[in-house]
Amino acid sequence: xxxxxxxxxxxxxxxxxxxxxxxxxxxxxxxxxxxxxxxxxxxxxxxxxxxxxxxxxxxxxxxxxxxxxxxxxxxxxxxxxxxxxxxxxxxxxxxxxxxxxxxxxxxxxxxxxxxxxxxxxxxxxxxxxxxxxxxxxxxxxxxxxxxxxxxxxxxxxxxxxxxxxxxxxx
Numbered sequence: 001x002x003x004x005x006x007x008x009x010x011x012x013x014x015x016x017x018x019x020x021x022x023x024x025x026x027x028x029x030x031x032x033x034x035x036x037x038x039x040x041x042x043x044x045x046x047x048x049x050x051x052x053x054x055x056x057x058x059x060x061x062x063x064x065x066x067x068x069x070x071x072x073x074x075x076x077x078x079x080x081x082x083x084x085x086x087x088x089x090x091x092x093x094x095x096x097x098x099x100x101x102x103x104x105x106x107x108x109x110x111x112x113x114x115x116x117x118x119x120x121x122x123x124x125x126x127x128x129x130x131x132x133x134x135x136x137x138x139x140x141x142x143x144x145x146x147x148x149x150x151x152x153x154x155x156x157x158x159x160x161x162x163x164x165x166x167x168x169x170x
Contacts, residue, residue, distance in 0.1 A: 102128055
């Protein structure tokens with residue numbers, strides 16, 4: 001039973017992460033116009049929430065009684081795994097695949113700092129040096145928190161069965 005839980009959670013997490021990865025790749029490689037970016041972001045959010053709900057319901061099919069707690073635990077597990085996979089991708093994205101993106105970010109920061117009259121950029125340079133590492137941690141935390149919030153909502157829609165009825169009454 002636990003093996004099934006981890007299999008479904010991992011599969012769901014990989015697909016949730018894949019949605020974000022595809023969104024990121026489209027933005028990095030194609031640089032679409034702003035309205036397309038916003039539209040893709042909405043599709044990404046709706047798609048990930050729907051997919052998380054789908055996998056939670058898929059896991060719940062086997063149970064006669066599936067409580068809010070069961071749904072919340074499973075959806076949170078799937079969300080945290082997805083956050084980990086997404087964080088790993090962001091590390092690879094900025095460390096190996098598109099390291100030039102960090103230079104673009106650095107240039108934007110330097111222009112903003114110059115416009116404000118700030119000349120010391122040693123702190124920013126240090127942050128940019130460890131940017132892929134920091135982004136991994138930030139994505140892991142941010143997406144895990146977002147996942148817990150969404151999981152708490154999804155768990156309410158995936159519960160089934162009557163916790164007050166005994167098995168003999170049904």
